[in-house]
Amino acid sequence: MAEGSVPSLDEIVKVNTPLLERRKRRLGKRVAPFGLVAPGAFWLAFFFLIPIGYMFVVSLNSGFVTTGFKFTWEWSNYTTGLTTYKTQYLRSLEYASIVTFLALVITYPVAYWIAFYGGKRKSTYLFLILLPFFVSFIIRTIEWTFILADNGIVLGPLKSLGLLPSNFHILATPYAVIGGITYNFLPFTALPLYVALERIDASLIEAGKDLYANKVTTFLKVVWPLSLPGVFAAFLLTFIPAMGDFINAELLGSPGTHMIGNIIMAQFGNTYYPLMSALSFVLMAALLVLATVYARVLGTEDVTAGAAAG
Amino acid sequence: MSKGAAREHRGTTRWTRHILPTYYTLVIMYLCSPIAVMILFGFNDVPGRVNAKWYGFTLKWYRDLFAVRGLTQALITSLELAVLATLIATVIGSFMGLALGRYTFWGVGIMGFIIFLAISSPEIVDGVAQLVWFVKLSSIHIGPLKPFALGFPTILWAHIMFSVSFVAITVRARVAGLDSSLEEAAQDLFATPVQTFMKVTLPTIMPGVMAGALLAFALSIDDFVITNLVSGQTSTFPLWVYASAKAGIPPQVNVMGSLLFFAGVSAAVVSATLPKIAQVRGEKRLDRERRERAAAAA
Numbered sequence: 001m002a003e004g005s006v007p008s009l010d011e012i013v014k015v016n017t018p019l020l021e022r023r024k025r026r027l028g029k030r031v032a033p034f035g036l037v038a039p040g041a042f043w044l045a046f047f048f049l050i051p052i053g054y055m056f057v058v059s060l061n062s063g064f065v066t067t068g069f070k071f072t073w074e075w076s077n078y079t080t081g082l083t084t085y086k087t088q089y090l091r092s093l094e095y096a097s098i099v100t101f102l103a104l105v106i107t108y109p110v111a112y113w114i115a116f117y118g119g120k121r122k123s124t125y126l127f128l129i130l131l132p133f134f135v136s137f138i139i140r141t142i143e144w145t146f147i148l149a150d151n152g153i154v155l156g157p158l159k160s161l162g163l164l165p166s167n168f169h170i171l172a173t174p175y176a177v178i179g180g181i182t183y184n185f186l187p188f189t190a191l192p193l194y195v196a197l198e199r200i201d202a203s204l205i206e207a208g209k210d211l212y213a214n215k216v217t218t219f220l221k222v223v224w225p226l227s228l229p230g231v232f233a234a235f236l237l238t239f240i241p242a243m244g245d246f247i248n249a250e251l252l253g254s255p256g257t258h259m260i261g262n263i264i265m266a267q268f269g270n271t272y273y274p275l276m277s278a279l280s281f282v283l284m285a286a287l288l289v290l291a292t293v294y295a296r297v298l299g300t301e302d303v304t305a306g307a308a309a310g
Numbered sequence: 311m312s313k314g315a316a317r318e319h320r321g322t323t324r325w326t327r328h329i330l331p332t333y334y335t336l337v338i339m340y341l342c343s344p345i346a347v348m349i350l351f352g353f354n355d356v357p358g359r360v361n362a363k364w365y366g367f368t369l370k371w372y373r374d375l376f377a378v379r380g381l382t383q384a385l386i387t388s389l390e391l392a393v394l395a396t397l398i399a400t401v402i403g404s405f406m407g408l409a410l411g412r413y414t415f416w417g418v419g420i421m422g423f424i425i426f427l428a429i430s431s432p433e434i435v436d437g438v439a440q441l442v443w444f445v446k447l448s449s450i451h452i453g454p455l456k457p458f459a460l461g462f463p464t465i466l467w468a469h470i471m472f473s474v475s476f477v478a479i480t481v482r483a484r485v486a487g488l489d490s491s492l493e494e495a496a497q498d499l500f501a502t503p504v505q506t507f508m509k510v511t512l513p514t515i516m517p518g519v520m521a522g523a524l525l526a527f528a529l530s531i532d533d534f535v536i537t538n539l540v541s542g543q544t545s546t547f548p549l550w551v552y553a554s555a556k557a558g559i560p561p562q563v564n565v566m567g568s569l570l571f572f573a574g575v576s577a578a579v580v581s582a583t584l585p586k587i588a589q590v591r592g593e594k595r596l597d598r599e600r601r602e603r604a605a606a607a608a
Contacts, residue, residue, distance in 0.1 A: 034415065036405040037410070041424075043402060048424070051442070110337050131338075131341060134578075135571050136570075139548075147344065152362035153362065153364070240430055268441070273441075280439070287432065295426065
């Protein structure tokens with residue numbers, strides 16, 4: 001401190017804080033985050049990461065629940081799983097792709113409108129999209145079976161008016177299953193899209209207009225590229241969970257629309273845990289690959305921000 | 311304004327004033343149609359189990375809400391689980407979100423990635439993994455307690471697991487938007503870390519904590535896939551409803567669903583508006599104080 005100059009606030013505090021106190025605080029600052037994170041990290045490790053690892057071990061076991069399982073490097077669980085249930089894997093892939101595409105196409109204009117024209121009511125508009133979350137997933141899907149029933153509130157009147165043939169049905173078809181999954185994942189698709197679109201600076205669009213770009217060009221050259229991280233986040237939050245869905249296929253579909261999730265649940269029913277684990281680990285591996293690529297390229301912020309907005 | 315610009319302007323307003331809002335309304339109607347059917351069918355005078363037909367208006371399912379014993383028991387179990395899971399997950403998750411949002415430390419990136427994985431992994435995979443893990447640990451006992459025997463405790467551990475990540479990211483989002491100068495000021499005024507946390511940090515992150523808690527409660531009470539895999543003999547509300555779906559659900563399911571829906575929406579609306587009301591009040595008080603000070607100075 002120079003002679004005669006007025007000491008700054010920092011310096012006064014420094015001089016007047018006992019040395020020990022200051023050292024303790026500095027140490028506290030370094031240790032605090034670990035202390036805060038520890039319980040959550042433990043929970044995620046013990047009930048998420050280790051179980052996933054252990055599931056991989058079980059997927060290489062052989063034996064039955066009655067005789068006990070043994071670790072025998074049973075890779076055949078994977079080969080039989082993938083060959084026997086190839087149809088269901090491919091069907092899951094097909095349905096999940098269609099669902100993701102539909103959900104993106106349906107929700108993009110909605111997210112766009114709320115982000116740019118929602119004004120003061122933005123959060124209300126967003127809240128309405130989240131309303132389905134306040135009703136159990138199972139109940140919502142059961143209500144769809146009533147809505148789509150062969151002689152229900154929609155098809156019944158149409159049939160009695162003669163607009164549809166009397167043997168027309170939607171339930172038990174792939175349309176019902178794909179429609180059901182799309183319905184269930186719409187909010188998960190909408191949120192990350194909204195987060196990405198909302199972040200776009202409106203002045204960039206103004207700039208586009210000032211440079212005589214028409215609306216389509218402005219959208220294609222400014223809005224769309226800037227919203228791509230949100231599109232990928234939405235893809236990740238929709239595609240992977242949709243791959244693993246079995247409720248819609250079970251309640252709205254028929255055995256002909258069963259997905260890999262239904263097969264996993266069947267193995268659960270049979271208590272054939274090794275095959276069940278192998279079938280599940282294939283899904284997890286697909287997620288790991290996609291998620292790693294995604295996190296490397298774009299970071300994890302958009303997915304978690306989208307989920308946080310919910 | 312040139313003619314072309316005028317035409318373009320009219321085109322823009324047509325899109326933003328009419329087409330997009332109408333489309334938004336249609337999507338909301340689509341999203342809410344099963345909810346509407348659920349509420350409506352709670353008043354359906356159906357003989358026996360619910361089917362797709364409308365028989366006339368009645369209030370008897372509200373009167374006999376708890377007449378189906380298994381369903382009532384399942385709902386009670388679900389509420390107990392949701393309360394416990396919310397409490398624990400909110401505490402653990404808020405600390406985690408606070409650390410992730412405020413500090414940079416070794417492992418921040420890894421933690422972020424693990425949370426990201428936990429959120430985006432398909433529920434069926436989490437459930438299968440936990441099932442085999444709990445079966446492996448099922449013989450562990452502490453006195454007469456078996457914390458990993460399939461049933462209530464394993465459902466609770468699982469619910470805490472998936473809620474923690476959501477609470478953490480919700481709180482982190484809140485923390486990231488705040489500056490830490492208030493806490494530094496408190497520490498400069500010789501507040502202990504505990505005092506600083508209780509008097510400064512907690513009140514500022516409270517909206518995030520509340521939102522996280524609501525999310526945890528909603529996730530827990532709705533969860534089917536993971537719960538189904540790790541539940542053993544225990545039944546919860548969604549499990550009971552699913553099991554009865556093939557034979558037809560009793561009308562009380564619709565009533566309980568409606569009541570939970572309204573309770574959840576009310577809680578969300580209240581927790582979203584409370585901080586705003588507090589903010590308005592705070593601003594008014596500041597204004598008043600400023601005016602008083604100005605008056606005193608004059």
